[in-house]
Amino acid sequence: MVLTEEDKKNHREVTQCCLCNAVLGEESQKHGDLVASMMSKSSTTQTQTRVFLYYFWKRQPHSYPVQPLLQLKKSKTYEIALVNLEIYYSIPNIHVGNNSFWYSTAEGTHWFFIVLRTGSYGIDEINDEVQRQLRLNKHKAEIIIDANRSILRATSTLSKNYQVDFNVVNSTNTVLGFKRQLYTFDRATNGYTEGEYIVSITSINSILVNCGNINGSYVNSTQQSTVYSFSPAVDPGVKIMQTPKNLVYLPVTLRTINRMQTYLTDQDGDPINLRGEHLTIRFHLREV
Numbered sequence: 001m002v003l004t005e006e007d008k009k010n011h012r013e014v015t016q017c018c019l020c021n022a023v024l025g026e027e028s029q030k031h032g033d034l035v036a037s038m039m040s041k042s043s044t045t046q047t048q049t050r051v052f053l054y055y056f057w058k059r060q061p062h063s064y065p066v067q068p069l070l071q072l073k074k075s076k077t078y079e080i081a082l083v084n085l086e087i088y089y090s091i092p093n094i095h096v097g098n099n100s101f102w103y104s105t106a107e108g109t110h111w112f113f114i115v116l117r118t119g120s121y122g123i124d125e126i127n128d129e130v131q132r133q134l135r136l137n138k139h140k141a142e143i144i145i146d147a148n149r150s151i152l153r154a155t156s157t158l159s160k161n162y163q164v165d166f167n168v169v170n171s172t173n174t175v176l177g178f179k180r181q182l183y184t185f186d187r188a189t190n191g192y193t194e195g196e197y198i199v200s201i202t203s204i205n206s207i208l209v210n211c212g213n214i215n216g217s218y219v220n221s222t223q224q225s226t227v228y229s230f231s232p233a234v235d236p237g238v239k240i241m242q243t244p245k246n247l248v249y250l251p252v253t254l255r256t257i258n259r260m261q262t263y264l265t266d267q268d269g270d271p272i273n274l275r276g277e278h279l280t281i282r283f284h285l286r287e288v
């Protein structure tokens with residue numbers, strides 16, 4: 001979807017659209033920031049329900065005004081659940097804090113710097129980028145980064161006279177499982193070295209979806225605003241599509257909803273870097 005600067009300017013605030021007999025279509029494709037509100041009556045329970053559809057821009061946390069605001073009945077109880085979430089997997093495991101090391105081609109006489117760009121890497125992708133930078137420096141493939149997957153260790157193979165120094169600021173040793181030290185060619189192993197620690201190539205075990213309008217959720221025995229959690233099961237660059245089979249509703253804490261704030265964290269509660277990818281989340285608010 002391509003939006004002009006005029007579109008972005010005109011629809012910086014959330015625009016409420018009425019969903020009567022039409023499915024949200026052209027309006028959701030036309031505008032960037034969008035909240036769609038649908039009010040309906042159940043034929044069997046006569047319970048008031050609303051569905052919110054959020055199309056988010058590249059901000060984390062995401063917070064948008066609800067227009068017009070929702071005034072919930074004081075005599076009633078309300079709860080909310082996540083209906084679906086969509087985003088492309090762009091979470092980086094390599095960033096400015098763990099993306100570099102030095103290498104030498106002449107037993108420490110001359111040194112060259114390897115810096116990986118922020119991104120989502122596997123062991124093979126790290127090695128591909130190392131090889132690319134070696135070629136840029138007019139060096140052959142004399143440093144090979146691989147893995148012994150049976151023991152979950154990264155490996156490095158150095159040619160004679162080559163050295164790798166992970167004792168640098170923002171070293172990749174924390175990802176690859178090597179010590180923060182200098183590694184040299186070892187004749188006994190023909191330059192082959194295994195990392196001392198299990199690789200930490202994947203830092204995200206769980207993604208927690210948080211909504212500032214709820215309570216009743218606990219993470220590690222601490223009350224949080226987490227409405228849903230999942231483990232990403234796709235490769236980098238592939239779209240994550242989460243649609244819970246069984247909706248889990250949590251109590252809404254507010255009587256007046258004038259703003260919805262949603263943000264993603266990892267299993268440790270740290271904000272997740274979406275690297276500018278758009279995030280779509282839909283919630284269902286219902287009267288109990």
